[in-house]
Amino acid sequence: MTETAALENKKEKPGKPELKMEFLHGELDKSITKYMGRQKRNGKMGVIVKCLALGLSAIVTILLGLNFGGPPDIVGSIALIISACTGVVSGISAFFDFNELSLKYKDTADKLELLKIELSYLDLDGKAPDSGKTDFIKEKYIDILKETHSFFQSVRADDSDNTGKDTA
Numbered sequence: 001m002t003e004t005a006a007l008e009n010k011k012e013k014p015g016k017p018e019l020k021m022e023f024l025h026g027e028l029d030k031s032i033t034k035y036m037g038r039q040k041r042n043g044k045m046g047v048i049v050k051c052l053a054l055g056l057s058a059i060v061t062i063l064l065g066l067n068f069g070g071p072p073d074i075v076g077s078i079a080l081i082i083s084a085c086t087g088v089v090s091g092i093s094a095f096f097d098f099n100e101l102s103l104k105y106k107d108t109a110d111k112l113e114l115l116k117i118e119l120s121y122l123d124l125d126g127k128a129p130d131s132g133k134t135d136f137i138k139e140k141y142i143d144i145l146k147e148t149h150s151f152f153q154s155v156r157a158d159d160s161d162n163t164g165k166d167t168a
Contacts, residue, residue, distance in 0.1 A: 020134045028116045032109050039105035046098030056086040097155045109147045
């Protein structure tokens, strides 16, 4: 069962507001940690893949531009192999879109932090929080998770329709 499905199942069951608050605090903490980790991982991978593609491209240019005095077939073959590797690395970069995902995960973690502040603010009274307010925060939490998941799916969607027409 996914994180979102588990939260939606909680909607049906009435409970004590204190338990709802405790549950939401725990879920928000887990999600913030998860999305910050994903943001860092995708950011690092984006930098690594781009640097690798740039480095390989530079090596191909150098190999083709320099005259080593050796057999040109060998140098050309090496340049061709490295050029193919550059294409693979560029394809990986385009498919995984690490930078876009990193930005989205950062945005999600920031939104969850704001939601946590709202939830903590409800705790300041010292009284039992209004169940409607905690349910509203839970719904906002679910919406943020759904939006992030939809973004992830759209980034990884197959863009094989290159006709230029909007198919949606």
